[in-house]
Amino acid sequence: MSETFTEELERLRAKLAAAEQALEAIRDGEADAILVPEDRGYRVFTLRGAEHPYRIFLEQMQEGAVALDRDGAIVYANRRTAEMLAAPLEKVMGSDLESWVAPASRSGFHAWLEQALAGAARCELDLIAMDGRLVPVCLSGRSPGGDEIPALCVVITDLTEPRRREEELRRQAELLAQARQELERQAAELARSNAELDQFASVLAHDLKEPLRAVLNYARLFEERCRDRLDARGERFLAHILAGAERLDRMIEGLLEFSRVTTRGRPLAPTDAEAVFRQACADLRALIEQTGASITHDPLPVVLADETQLLRVLENLLANALKFHGAEPPRVHVRAQRRQRHWVFAVSDNGVGIEPQEQERIFAPFQRGQAHADCPGDGLGLAIARRIVERHGGKIWVESTPGRGSTFYFSIPAAAEAVAHKAHHARAGHRPG
Amino acid sequence: MHERRIIRLYISGVTPRSVRAVENLKAICRELGESCELEVIDVYQQPRRASEDGVLVTPTLIEKSQGVVRRLVGELGDRRRIRQALGLARG
Known part of the structure; x- marks a missing residue:
């Protein structure tokens, strides 16, 4: 009798040891599957299922991904979402997505949620991260329909960087427009100043020409009519007067021509x-x-x-x-x-x-x-x-x-x-x- | 001053069971008001935390307060069962 009892105890002890070993193997990640006895044979639960690659895909994705239940509670969030919200994953999961939406974006959020639960919807709004930072995002939600779990799959795209770039581009464009305006103003100023200068040169040349014409004409007349009354010195002086006046005449002609390059081109x-x-x-x-x-x-x-x-x-x-x-x-x-x-x-x-x-x-x-x-x-x-x-x-x-x-x-x-x-x-x- | 309760729920991915668990726990937390905080932990994402709490199966609900560890393993679809496990039995 006591021998059977001892045997039974040994059998149970062995079974427990086997169970402990199995548990340890599972805990240590050495097991690939758990086998659960059923009516006929075993049911096999693989620890690494066919969904594993998708899971990795979701986890590694550089966009936020969350699954919502019908009330808008986050039943799943990937790491990127937690990063965006600067919050630990466990604070994100189980929370209502709405609690992360900036107050000003709430009404837009409700409209989006309703539409997304009815099929699919996309919207841009601001989230508030745990550190108080405003995070502009695009929410793209799609409902699998029926009683599928989860009720809504959402991809959250962080728009901080694109918005910053947009802002930068806008700023650059503004600076460019300003610079261009300034350049146009300067060009107009330069054109005006050039035109004025040309005008000035032209008027000056005309006004100088008249008295000079008189000097030249009378000097030539003097040379023609009074030459015999001049001594050698007088002739030399007159030659200087004529040479100087003629040179001045050529200079004025040159000045006129110079100003006409643009005005009469x-x-x-x-x-x-x-x-x-x-x-x-x-x-x-x-x-x-x-x-x-x-x-x-x-x-x-x-x-x-x-x-x-x-x-x-x-x-x-x-x-x-x-x-x-x-x-x-x-x-x-x-x-x-x-x-x-x-x-x-x-x-x-x-x-x-x-x-x-x-x-x-x-x-x-x-x-x-x-x-x-x-x-x-x-x-x-x-x-x-x-x-x-x-x-x-x-x-x-x-x-x-x-x-x-x-x-x-x-x-x-x-x-x-x-x-x-x-x-x-x-x-x-x-x-x- | 109430003691702040932190209830941890371990799940593995989005399954009907884990969604039901989240829904029920959120409802219970709402009843408890400010003093209750729910943490949902996906064992795929944070296996270390699961092992620290000795979680072998999902879903598992754990609440530690004043040295008492309350634990509920498996189906969390029944709110009454959850309340009992958390010591919140009421009429």
């Missing part, structure tokens, strides 16, 4: 630079013959220009090349090279050249090269050339080695393509003053 049109070059050579024939110069050129393109002004630029540069020659007769070569939408013209000579420190200064009004102060010229030729080139949207500059010669470059928009055509319209519309 004509619209840009396709212009054959080759023909313009020939015209310039014809105009300068006397100077060419006088200096024994040879002027050569490569084929020149059709450009978008004011023909008269292009002629003036070429004439100015050629005249300079002829005037400032060294011991040898001047040799000048003209060529043009395509650079994107422009043609860059080059006028090269074998003249005296220009000191580096003068190379920028020579393009300013009344700034003749120091070394050539004795050469004739009104001191405005290069300034006018620069103004014309800039009116065409181009640039003018010089490269020179003193004693070896200079090359003057200027760029003028090309004409052949549609691009050039468009540039023409843009420029014509932009023409200042």
Whole structure:
């Protein structure tokens, strides 16, 4: 009898030990499934079911995901949701989603919840995190329908970063608009000031011309009628008066021309630079013959220009090349090279050249090269050339080695393509003053 | 001054059982008012807390106060049973 009892005890002890081992295995994560005896055989509960990957997906997702019951209580929330709300998971789960909604967003939330429970709904509102921070979010809810559990699946997208970026973009756009406005204001101011200056120069030139005309006329008359009554000194004085007055006349002419570059400029049109070059050579024939110069050129393109002004630029540069020659007769070569939408013209000579420190200064009004102060010229030729080139949207500059010669470059928009055509319209519309 | 009760519910994912448990416990907490706080812990998310409380099966309800551990394991669909387990038996 007692032997059976002992046996029974042993059997139970073994069973308990087995159960404890099983429990331990489960607790230690060593078991894959729990087997529960049923009427016929066992029912198997796998610990890692087919839903495991979905679970990982939900947990790792960088959007908040919550499941709600019909009353709006959170029966499940993933980690991202807790992060967004700066709250421990266990405080989020079991709470009402509404309790996290900012008071101002509550009515919107109720409308959303009702609509979402009836099918699907999306809305943007503010949540309040546990640290008091307002979190703008998008709630996207869908109800599985019927008596499915959960009643509502919700994805919560944090809009803090997109909103910040939007704000930043808006701020940048505002700054840009401000800068643009300021730029437009300055451009208008500059155009006005330029127009005023041109007006001023023009009026000044006109008003100066009249008394000067009187001085010149009477000096010439004096020379003609009273020359025999003058001694050598008197003749010399008169020659100085005439030379000075004539120079002043040329300067005023130059000033007028300078101011007319913008005020009297004509619209840009396709212009054959080759023909313009020939015209310039014809105009300068006397100077060419006088200096024994040879002027050569490569084929020149059709450009978008004011023909008269292009002629003036070429004439100015050629005249300079002829005037400032060294011991040898001047040799000048003209060529043009395509650079994107422009043609860059080059006028090269074998003249005296220009000191580096003068190379920028020579393009300013009344700034003749120091070394050539004795050469004739009104001191405005290069300034006018620069103004014309800039009116065409181009640039003018010089490269020179003193004693070896200079090359003057200027760029003028090309004409052949549609691009050039468009540039023409843009420029014509932009023409200042 | 009432002692603040913290009731912990361990669940594993959204199942009909866990949803019923949450609903019932929220209802009971509402009855108890401010002094009751419900914590819902998903053992998938926080297995360490489950092991600290010695939870082997979900759902499990645990309340620890003044050295007394009240525990209810399994189906939490019956509010009366929950009240009893929490020592809240009433008429």
